[in-house]
Amino acid sequence: xxxxxxxxxxPLSMLLTIVVSIVCLYVIYGGFFYLxxxxxxxxxxxxxxxxxxxxxxxxLEEMWIQTSSGQVEAWYLPPSGKNADERIPVAIFAHGNAxxxxxxxxxxxxxxxxxxxxxxxEYPGFGRSQGEPSQHALTETFTQAYDYLIGRPEVDSTxxxxxxxxxxxxxxxxxxxQRPSAALILLSTFTSVRSFSTRYGLPGFLSKDPFDNLSxxxxxxxxxxxxxxxxDSVVPFEHSELLYSAAKSGTFTSFPGGHIGLPWNMIWDxxxxxxxxxxxxxxxxx
Numbered sequence: 567x568x569x570x571x572x573x574x575x576x577p578l579s580m581l582l583t584i585v586v587s588i589v590c591l592y593v594i595y596g597g598f599f600y601l602x603x604x605x606x607x608x609x610x611x612x613x614x615x616x617x618x619x620x621x622x623x624x625x626l627e628e629m630w631i632q633t634s635s636g637q638v639e640a641w642y643l644p645p646s647g648k649n650a651d652e653r654i655p656v657a658i659f660a661h662g663n664a665x666x667x668x669x670x671x672x673x674x675x676x677x678x679x680x681x682x683x684x685x686x687x688e689y690p691g692f693g694r695s696q697g698e699p700s701q702h703a704l705t706e707t708f709t710q711a712y713d714y715l716i717g718r719p720e721v722d723s724t725x726x727x728x729x730x731x732x733x734x735x736x737x738x739x740x741x742x743x744q745r746p747s748a749a750l751i752l753l754s755t756f757t758s759v760r761s762f763s764t765r766y767g768l769p770g771f772l773s774k775d776p777f778d779n780l781s782x783x784x785x786x787x788x789x790x791x792x793x794x795x796x797x798d799s800v801v802p803f804e805h806s807e808l809l810y811s812a813a814k815s816g817t818f819t820s821f822p823g824g825h826i827g828l829p830w831n832m833i834w835d836x837x838x839x840x841x842x843x844x845x846x847x848x849x850x851x852x
Contacts, residue, residue, distance in 0.1 A: 600772050607733070607759065607775060608699040609664045611691045616668040623675060631687070631710045636696025638707045641667055642715075643675055643684040655725035655748070655846055656683040656715055658741070660708065660734030662754075666693045670731075673830045680838045681848055683721065687711045689737075701775035705740040712745045724748060725846050729837070730755060732801060732825065736777030743782050748846045751791045751837055754798055754825055755779060756805045784812045791840040793819045793833055800825035 620626050620641060627642040645654055657677060661670045667686040677684050687708055690697030697703055716723040728747045730738030735755025742750055756762070757780040760770030770776070783790060790813045794806035803820070810818040819836045821829055841847035 599768055600774070603772070603774060604699065607663060608689070608691070610666060610689065610693075611699060613664070613666060613692070615693055616666060619668040619671060623671060626671075629714075631707060631714065633690065633697060633703070633707050633710060635690055635698065635703055638690055638695040638697065639667065639688040639693060640711055640714075641671065641686045643671075643678050643686075644720075645678045645681045645683050647679075647681070652720075653722040654681065654683050654720055655727065655841075656685060656721050657727040657729050657751075658685045658687065658708065658712060658715065658738070660687065660704075660728075660730040660737035660741075661689075662732035662734055665731075668693060673828075676830060676834050677837075680834070680841075682727070685711060685715050701736075701740060701777055704737050705744065708737055708741045709744050712741060727751065727841065727846065729753070732756075733777070736779055739779040739782040740777065742786055747788060749789045749791065749841060749844060750783075750786060751793070751840070752779070752783075752806070752809065753793045753833065754795060754801050754806075754828075755792070755809065756801045757808050761805070780809060780812055783809050783816075784814075787814060789840070789844045790816045791819065791837060792816060793821065793836065795823040795825065795828065796820050797822065797824045 620628055623643065625644055629640050629642065630637040631640055659674050661667065667688045671686060674684055674686060688695045689699050690703045690707055691699045712726070715721060716726060725748045727749045728738040728742055729751040730736065731753040732755065735752040738750060738752070758776055758778045759773045760776050763770045763773060792806045792810050794803050796803055806818065810816045817840055821832055823829060838847060
């Protein structure tokens with residue numbers, strides 16, 4: 567037996583060849599992921615362009631935000647039942663990575679019944695908007711949109727709420743690091759893009775767009791509402807638990823369900839109650 571094992575020894579040169587081959591394959595794999603990662607993170611760029619949705623919502627204002635990479639579309643919805651001389655709270659909404667403002671306006675417009683004005687901002691390269699999506703491009707776009715919004719005469723600049731769903735939570739966290747806000751609402755949001763790298767067996771530093779939400783939440787001084795479905799298989803529930811643990815002033819609400827097909831009435835009711843408790847939304851708002 568001993569002689570058999572001795573004869574079976576692999577030559578050192580062969581071992582080195584195997585190790586070098588594995589390392590080379592891993593480097594090629596990592597390089598391939600590095601090149602295609604935005605194709606994975608921003609699938610909405612490949613969605614068909616939808617038209618004719620905006621005209622179905624009376625009072626909706628269509629506008630274009632000028633960025634360094636081109637024009638990006640945004641829609642503004644005024645609150646329902648607003649007094650003409652009343653300055654209003656407003657919410658900026660950022661959608662998920664496989665959505666467009668056209669596909670999410672149906673559920674987002676429900677927020678107007680609580681007395682909120684809503685600004686939906688498209689992502690560069692999505693729908694009819696120019697440019698290419700990246701963390702830098704999205705942060706620039708939403709910062710420009712924020713500056714436009716607080717310049718509207720009816721807007722109360724001290725009551726700007728940032729609401730993000732999934733990837734949109736990362737966009738809103740990035741904006742929260744650039745501009746002041748009254749509250750931050752994160753729905754089905756992850757701790758960072760880097761945290762998903764282990765799914766692909768890759769180091770986090772390869773992420774071009776890290777969206778480090780956990781760091782932003784740790785430093786955010788305002789109230790944060792975190793909502794997440796207990797059966798979410800896209801962004802695990804544990805991500806929101808970690809975000810909640812890191813928040814200085816956090817509220818955590820879970821709901822049955824996954825990443826899509828969400829119970830929007832429950833989500834918006836919870837959001838409205840949170841904003842009322844924080845004194846941002848009028849308690850008489852429906």
